[in-house]
Amino acid sequence: MKEATVPAKREDTVPDTREEQRTLSPPVDIFENEDGLVVVADLPGVEKDALDVRVENNVLTIKASTKSALAVDPQYREYQLLSFFRQFQLSDAVDQERIKAELKHGVLVLSLPKREQAKPRQIAVDVS
16 A cells, blocks of 8 residues: 655755744844934844844844853753844835944844935025
8 A cells, every 4th residue: 555645755846945943033122313223132142153143135134043051961951042033124224334233241232324315404594
């Protein structure tokens, strides 16, 4: 009798859409000030060398991995530290060349300044 539920050969034409690893979406707060936007992301347990912040095609990507402080692998584990992943679509008003990032005690602060032409300015009025 032939097993009908398991395919004998996997078709390579169908793309695999499953993630390689599970990730968490870090909580963020976004503030706007006169200079631009400030993004504050909580990344507990993340070290600087495990953090990747990049802008590509107007998309800001935050990737971060965590590691356990234990020196040995536990015999039994009820939870696992997961990596973080979050993306934001940026507008043309953000000056992508001047974005700055600071990580302190697991809190990432990103400064996204506005382009000069996007900043509001006062227009002088002449009276004649």
